[in-house]
Amino acid sequence: MPELDRRDFLKLVGVGAGAAAAAGCSDPVEKLIPYVIQPEVITPGIPVYYASTCRECSAACGLHVKTREGRPIKLEGNPEHPVNKGSLCARGQAGIGRTYHPDRFPGPMLRGSDGKLAPISWKDATELLATKLRGGAGNAYLLGSDPGPTASGLLDKWVAAVGAGGRVVYEPFAPEALLEATQLVFGVASEPVFDLSKADFVVSFANDFLETGVSPTEHARQLAAARDIGAHPEGGARFVYFGPRLSMTASSSDEWIPARPGSEGILAMALARVVLENGAGSASERTLLSGVLDGFDAERAAARTGVDAKTIERVGKALAKAKVPVALPPVGGFASNRARAATAAVLVLNQVIGAVGKTLALLPLPSDGKRASYKELLALVDSMKSGKVSVLLVYGADPAYSMPQTTGFADALAKVPFVVSFASSKNETSALAHLILPEHTPLESWGDAQPRAGVRSILQPTVRPLQDTQALVDALLDVGRAVGPEVAAKLPTGSFRTLLEAAWSDVDFRQALQRGGVFTEKSGPASAGLSAGVAKLEVAEPHLEGEGDYVLLALPSPLLYDGRGANLPWLQEIPDPVMKIVWQSWLEVSLETAQKLGVVAGDVLVIETGGQRRAEVPVVPRGGLRNDVVALAVGQGHTQGLYASHENDGRPGEARGVNVISLLAAATDEMGGRAWLTTKAKLSKAGRSERVAFTGANDNERERMLGEAIALSDLLSGKSVVDPEMLGLAASVKERLQDAARKGETAAPPAEVPPEALGRNGEFVAYNPTEDAKPGSPYRWGMTIDLDRCTGCSACVAACYLENNIPIVGEEQSIRGRIMSWLRIERYVTEGDVDFIPGRPPHSTLERLGHVGVRHLPMMCQHCGSAPCEPVCPVFATYHNPEGLNGMVYNRCIGTRYCSNNCPYKVRRFNYYNYGLDNWPEPMKLMLNPDVTVRCKGVMEKCTYCTQRVEAARQPAKNEKRLIRDGEVTTACAQSCPTQAITFGNLKDADSQVAKKGSDPKRGYHALHVLNTRPATTYLAKVVRGSVEV
């Protein structure tokens, strides 16, 4: 054995001795049964990745499902997938929890006469449903989300075969108006796909594309590319956001223009007019639009939108000048009863600025599968109400939660004699269903998705189903075959898996599985003409119901989205990217409104929107909101679900927060699509207050070198974010050297200055992070975080939670500040004054209307070279490892907590309770990452720079007798980041990405650098591009 050196020999001896010792222990006997025949692909300890597709939203990002010993333990982005290119948002990552959710149904359940669910076999359940269908399948309807093209087609075949009444596709935030408006403006049925990556000017009309848009990770990546300061030293794309609220997307903009909600169409028209006046657009467009744009001169538009005329002129001129501009129409919560007209106006603007063919592709609509239609759903609700529906089969959607009360969905559902839910875990609809036929979760399923033409994405099972479930299509096919032989004859033969393979027979199925799908980038026509129908476009303010003084914004939550994320504990516990609140509902009001009502954060307000619609919700005043609106996020207010309701706080059945949908009027847009901006609200004090679960204390950075920014003009003139004169050490060294020079002495460096801090001529050089590793070690791990790319989306936080087995603590503990996240995103709003604050510091002090200045600062362990935590630990539980990492030995920790007290970044967390054992209800323990220790009560923990990933990369490198290559290892946070704001690597390798980015002399700085902690994490300051100039 020539390769076995002394160290390896000792390691092997150690393993043997450990095994012998373990065998000798008298702990209770647990039977570990090894694989008798080991599966070929599984090597214990080595993860296996499967390509699949995320089903958390319609963007359909590609997944790499990391499995260990047959269990999926983490979802990562598929780097080959054109939608997400390797990144994955927080919602997508949290989706893994659906498979291991304690709320999952163990198998088919039938509601007895006592109203309780009792298990039933698949055979009996199938027969029961078949019996119901035999008696009149014409009154049976399918209602659910889009299950993907193949399943969709099969469901339609099923509907035809059994002779069911029909199938309705339902998606609460479906972009229906966008398709309708495309038809109206361009006269073609196509899907508009925006590409921001090449844009030089982006205007968003209340489109929160970074958090809840059509494809958040994709658009975030594109925006970051368009604004990359390395590729575009002059600043890259300018970004203007029109909208009433400083949302996450707005906080990434250069200029936030607080326009009235619902005025997006008018603004787009006014801008189109300015653009045309300034020479853009063709003559034919000018003639076609002259009539429509007549009423939209800047002055009149200003009065209607709340944006002053000069701003409209200025932005319009800038748009006209821009070479590759793009305008994003309002979607989601801003869809009003005039959504189609507003969207059409924005598409018209896109046409006149010449976006079509460059930044706006009009892709052909996928031919297969139905699209979501709210109109059909309302028709179905009507027939349910009139008792014409005898069987309703609900899958993949939760209409009992997400339909407005005013549509009477609950009453209508009560009139359906037999409701079948295919939900895999309990939700509001399944609570009203008679029969539950639980579906596989996406990680257990076959399937496919087509987010847009040319992108065919595939799902494959990565684990044997944990519960007794069936694929939706298989369950329905079984039922159909049980109905009778004549139905069976009309149905396709085989299982869903074989049918899927058949549907993909045009390509190499095996290769598609390996790559996650088949991707061919399609582009639309290079240009398009306006349809004549545009001349009849009627753009106006939306009609809002209700009497109140405030417009109620019901915006999808960045994390819970339309409420589907509410039962995933990570999404509840990751702070809202804007307000930094967890587990709760809150009503955002402007500071002025709060003053007028005499309320402070936490005071409960009664919100009334007409009729019987009222709710009580704690208020959070903020400066980043127009005075005439109040905002309440969609997503909370569930009464079912361990985490979605208050069940995990010991109060099952009690709604967590407020479901804002129950406050909304049931309005639709011009073509019957769902409207969300529908209602005015009346506010009054409830006379009590609640504790708001804030996780950020104060948004004033106080010039402390935390979340830094640098003006673009300063950057261009060669200034840097760290003024060397500001460094106390530098100044004193300089002074001494000057003194010495004056006295004619040789400039010997002062004794207290470490020699490495001085350059060749005795001048001060900034701290070099490569130094803080053992001399001789080839590695010094380090990180750079580019604040200019960070949008605050919190994908990294989710990645950290799931990679590192970080426990969830719940609402009550969160209120007490005991969240365990190793990585948090601090949100600062400019620098602010360093005034002293009497009393308790308010959460928000610096947001102002029309003022952006937001810096998102991802904060985790900085792995300081001179770490304050290390010398104070009495037992060396935290120590500096030879590769520069600040290690944390849980087994050695006795819990004095001194390390956290002495950590200026406050990134250490303490295990107050036995979270490791108690906060992972069965079967969630199965999803723990076996490479990361589950911590016991009483010990400290913190970010390790994903040291387990470094170790995983070390062995292959060692086998090949080389160093770990740059890019071979990255942290979970960096891996998930849609904008690649985080870079991880070896600082000692001068060619590594991290070393190159971190050595940016102008934007690079270290957090709290005055403390001389010598962090391994280098931040790159956000670039303030300033408001748009012509």
Added chain:
Amino acid sequence: MTPPPAASVADMIRPVPLVADSQVNRDILAVMDRPTMPYWLLLGFLVVFVHAAGAVWVYQVYMGLGIAGYAHPIFWGVYIVTFVFWVGIAHAGTLISAILYLFRSKWRNAINRSAEAMTVFAVLTAAQFLGIHVGRIWKSYFILPYPNQRGLWVNFKSPLVWDTFAISTYGTISALFLFVGLIPDFAIARDRSTGWRKLLYTALALGWQGKSKQWKAWNRTVLHLSGLCTPLVLSVHSVVSWDFAMSIVPTWHATIFAPYFVAGAIFSGFAMVLTMMIPVRRIFGLEAYITDYHFDNMAKFILLTSLIVGYSYLMEFFIAWYSGNEFEQTAWWYRVFGPYWISTWTMLICNTVIPQVFWFKRARTHVPTVFAVSIFVNIGMWFERYVIIVIGLSHEYDPAVWGIYTPRPPELMILAGSFAFFAMFFVIFIKLFPVIAVSEMKELAIHQKSHAHEGAH
């Protein structure tokens, strides 16, 4: 060098009553008589209370420190506050016994025994909190540098390791000091008692016969122990203060901390001696031994240390302003006007304003006033540590993670339990051991007789 005038010497030793030796024996040892019903009730209450607090602690070990009020980023709270408080209390004993012994301040004799006992019990109480506060008590032996096969060692850079050594050294020396001082008194008690007490005192007296050789050896031992203890008085609380000063937390990281903590410790220690001795004197009728003169002297000490502590407070504020350091300034502003203002103002008023009444001799010798002030000082000094520890941690460098700490009932129960724990030992002590050093009182009386004799000439 001319000897001091006789009158001044007489003045110096005035507090000693002119009583016969046997009377001293009787008066002081009377305290140790058969316990009465109220005594048993008090002791019973204390024992039960200590066990109740112990049960809370066991529950905390079982559940985890989550039942206390800790919340990120405030990871030290009532337990460390109370630890520092009791270490502070432990200072008066050694100061009185050792330093005043070396300075030959004879007035210390009436109070030194109880002060020494207090020291030992206070250290014992404080030491409990080192265990109560850690996350994993079952692994807390890791903090001791014991040889082990794994080659693990403690981090001698950590002030917490220094702390462990400082406290254990101090506990050992002060217990030794108390015991050595007690030996002649054990002998007296042995000679007067019967039954199991006789056996106990015989064992504890280590064969003391009052021979001059023994007295000589004893005197030497006490002298040497005093010499050993004197630096400890200064070092122990300096080390405790470095738990804070060695960190980089704004308002903790200050060079003033060691002297400031030592002065505060003596301040609180004297207050606690008064709080304990005034009721004992009253209940057991020791007015003849602990006189106005003692109160006068102790009150002067409190006044002096109050001024030192007050100066330290002012200096901290001044330095925060003068340094121009924004972290410090914000933290100091927050300390005085932030949500914890009640703690800060309680500290300032109790520690710097109220003791000023001791400028007046009438206040210094008026026992109820002295008692009341001692209580205020105890409260003020507990809050001083609360202010330093909790407020300091609440408002550090990163504004996004400023926090608020609120003590929770389990912590308050254990805090109350610590007082019961301390009082329990003291109550047992006064029945088992002479609460005033009999031999030293006699020695003083002899001196005084001879001086009185001289004076008569």
